[in-house]
Amino acid sequence: MATSRAQQLAFAGLQTARVAFYGAHYLAARLAGRESFSAIEKTEHPVPSLATMARAMTELFAQDWKNAEAGLYPAPLNILKEARRALASIDYLRDIPEVVNRQKRHGHSEAMAKAAQDKKLPRYFQQNFHYQTGGYLSEDSAKIYDFQVEALFAGTAEAMRRRAYVPIAEYLEGRDPAKATLLDIGAGTGRFLSFVKSVQPELNVTALDLSAPYLARAKRALRHATRTKFIEAAAEDMPLKDASVDIAVSIYLFHELPPKVRAAAAKEIARVLKPGGLFILADTIQYGDAPEFDGLIDAFPELLHEPYYKTYARTDLAKLFGGVKHAGDDVAYLTKISVFEKPKRNSRKR
Ligand SMILES: C[S@@+](CC[C@H](N)C(=O)[O-])C[C@H]1O[C@@H](n2cnc3c(N)ncnc32)[C@H](O)[C@@H]1O
Numbered sequence: 373m374a375t376s377r378a379q380q381l382a383f384a385g386l387q388t389a390r391v392a393f394y395g396a397h398y399l400a401a402r403l404a405g406r407e408s409f410s411a412i413e414k415t416e417h418p419v420p421s422l423a424t425m426a427r428a429m430t431e432l433f434a435q436d437w438k439n440a441e442a443g444l445y446p447a448p449l450n451i452l453k454e455a456r457r458a459l460a461s462i463d464y465l466r467d468i469p470e471v472v473n474r475q476k477r478h479g480h481s482e483a484m485a486k487a488a489q490d491k492k493l494p495r496y497f498q499q500n501f502h503y504q505t506g507g508y509l510s511e512d513s514a515k516i517y518d519f520q521v522e523a524l525f526a527g528t529a530e531a532m533r534r535r536a537y538v539p540i541a542e543y544l545e546g547r548d549p550a551k552a553t554l555l556d557i558g559a560g561t562g563r564f565l566s567f568v569k570s571v572q573p574e575l576n577v578t579a580l581d582l583s584a585p586y587l588a589r590a591k592r593a594l595r596h597a598t599r600t601k602f603i604e605a606a607a608e609d610m611p612l613k614d615a616s617v618d619i620a621v622s623i624y625l626f627h628e629l630p631p632k633v634r635a636a637a638a639k640e641i642a643r644v645l646k647p648g649g650l651f652i653l654a655d656t657i658q659y660g661d662a663p664e665f666d667g668l669i670d671a672f673p674e675l676l677h678e679p680y681y682k683t684y685a686r687t688d689l690a691k692l693f694g695g696v697k698h699a700g701d702d703v704a705y706l707t708k709i710s711v712f713e714k715p716k717r718n719s720r721k722r
Contacts (some may be wrong), residue, residue, distance in 0.1 A: 417663075467516060658687070
């Protein structure tokens with residue numbers, strides 16, 4: 373996967389265009405809901421300046437490019453795909469007044485009212501997380517979810533997710549991907565798995581999510597890929613055998629789980645992983661990971677309905693995932709990638 377100077381310039385141009393495009397959409401949402409954004413002025417820690425954020429974004433993209441240059445994945449330069457994804461702009465913009473309306477009245481139980489008959493879904497899940505229309509329970513929500521995430525992070529979400537692939541690439545080095553399994557827990561619409569399969573087409577991957585519409589979207593995104601499975605289930609009760617997974621990954625799920633569910637899901641991960649298996653947690657940075665962004669951690673759950681975020685931001689992750697061994701962290705702008713390994717079985721003492 374050799375890269376050239378022309379590709380590097382194209383990469384820089386594309387990422388700049390993405391930041392401008394998605395950042396403008398975030399700004400539109402912010403202007404429409406400016407009353408709710410007074411939360412930003414009341415944070416305990418200072419909110420970073422635009423210059424600080426721009427510097428951190430530049431570092432994120434510089435590392436992304438280095439990873440592509442090192443051959444971990446092809447340079448992300450699929451402009452046609454980007455253009456197709458950008459078309460969701462219309463639906464995103466159309467939805468802003470509804471989101472703002474919910475923000476103003478702290479409305480987060482519409483999804484629950486709609487799904488009231490659905491006894492199989494836990495209550496904590498039936499909320500309008502991020503004040504998004506339909507919560508995780510509608511096809512329309514699944515359709516614009518990725519655009520919303522990209523706008524929220526001003527065009528950096530894909531690059532942050534790609535960083536979660538780095539320890540996976542290292543783990544797979546020297547192994548046959550056709551004999552390895554990767555489970556994405558809370559896979560959403562399959563964004564990360566689509567990327568993984570574009571780099572590792574032989575890897576056996578499973579998308580697990582509680583949302584039927586999001587999982588349907590993931591199926592659609594991965595329709596041309598082979599060796600894929602889709603499971604509609606809860607992270608805290610996975611219908612998978614003990615020690616059956618080589619690599620488990622979970623991206624932006626754990627901050628949305630109530631503390632008890634978080635602990636149950638963490639236990640499940642340790643159970644389904646094979647000894648010697650790898651677990652990658654990619655989620656929000658926590659307090660102190662990047663102190664200049666602590667003010668954003670204060671503001672985030674106030675701006676968007678995130679009922680469990682505050683406790684997550686102070687959770688001891690090594691303790692939470694006590695069944696697997698913490699092997700290190702990597703901070704990629706606003707996302708922390710934590711690596712865990714399930715210890716190999718102890719050789720019997722003589
Ligand atoms: C913030 S989204 C993250 C989606 C995706 N991983 C990404 O990178 O954007 C959280 C996802 O987790 C799913 N989810 C929430 N609670 C869950 C649970 N207890 N078990 C499985 N999936 C869950 C939601 O349906 C949603 O798709």
